Amino acid sequence: MHVHLLTIFPEFFATPLAVGVPKRARDAGALRVSLVDLREYTTDRHRSTDDYPYGGGPGMVMKAEPIIDALEAIRVGAPRTRRVLLSPRGATLSHARAATLATEDDLALVCGRYEGVDERVRDFVDEELSIGDYVLSGGEAAALVVLDAIARLLPGVLGNVESAAAESFVAGMLEYPQYTRPEIVRGVPVPPVLLSGDHTAVARWREAQARELTRRVRPDLLEG
Numbered sequence: 001m002h003v004h005l006l007t008i009f010p011e012f013f014a015t016p017l018a019v020g021v022p023k024r025a026r027d028a029g030a031l032r033v034s035l036v037d038l039r040e041y042t043t044d045r046h047r048s049t050d051d052y053p054y055g056g057g058p059g060m061v062m063k064a065e066p067i068i069d070a071l072e073a074i075r076v077g078a079p080r081t082r083r084v085l086l087s088p089r090g091a092t093l094s095h096a097r098a099a100t101l102a103t104e105d106d107l108a109l110v111c112g113r114y115e116g117v118d119e120r121v122r123d124f125v126d127e128e129l130s131i132g133d134y135v136l137s138g139g140e141a142a143a144l145v146v147l148d149a150i151a152r153l154l155p156g157v158l159g160n161v162e163s164a165a166a167e168s169f170v171a172g173m174l175e176y177p178q179y180t181r182p183e184i185v186r187g188v189p190v191p192p193v194l195l196s197g198d199h200t201a202v203a204r205w206r207e208a209q210a211r212e213l214t215r216r217v218r219p220d221l222l223e224g
């Protein structure tokens with residue numbers, strides 16, 4: 001999968017792309033990331049990507065043309081690029097949405113800044129995506145969230161397919177509680193069943209724990 005990150009701060013992505021799952025996905029050849037500096041698509045000598053809002057009001061608005069020109073310049077082989085604008089106005093990212101996006105061959109993530117982007121950009125994207133009901137100062141952090149959620153779903157990236165299948169939201173529940181060594185921490189022992197070596201009993205315990213945890217903290221998930 002090829003992901004194009006359209007941003008005025010390409011340097012924002014340097015470390016996150018060089019560690020953890022995104023790095024592993026890139027090393028495995030499952031993920032290719034291109035950083036597209038929107039300033040490269042400006043025409044004035046100040047390389048301005050923002051301007052004052054028509055009608056007045058606070059702050060600056062990202063200009064439409066550098067974004068549209070950058071989107072139109074993306075041409076990678078046969079597949080059409082799916083264009084996504086990160087925006088508080090979009091549908092909220094979910095596991096299901098990440099899984100669908102992970103099937104795309106080519107994806108462009110547009111990162112807004114300031115007061116947002118000129119409304120006319122919306123005619124040039126396929127969808128708007130939010131990562132939650134709060135406002136970030138820029139779309140870069142949101143794009144990273146989307147990229148990370150997708151990268152771990154790409155074939156061959158996570159070592160253990162089973163672990164991905166049991167994770168929160170995959171089967172409409174939260175994941176069961178996890179423990180590691182030592183056996184006792186500040187007087188709290190690991191549940192004995194996990195030391196029993198009985199795989200059927202462990203699986204049954206985990207299923208029950210996942211269901212109970214979900215019922216307690218995210219009953220909305222079980223309604224589905």
Ligand code: SAM
Nearest residue numbers: 086087112113115116130131135136138139142
């Ligand atoms: N004035 C806008 C509003 O009230 O909806 C907020 C603009 S925000 C400060 C700047 C940029 O950050 C947005 O254009 C978008 O790209 C990104 N952003 C902010 N919050 C976001 C969220 N919850 N999900 C996705 N992107 C977000």
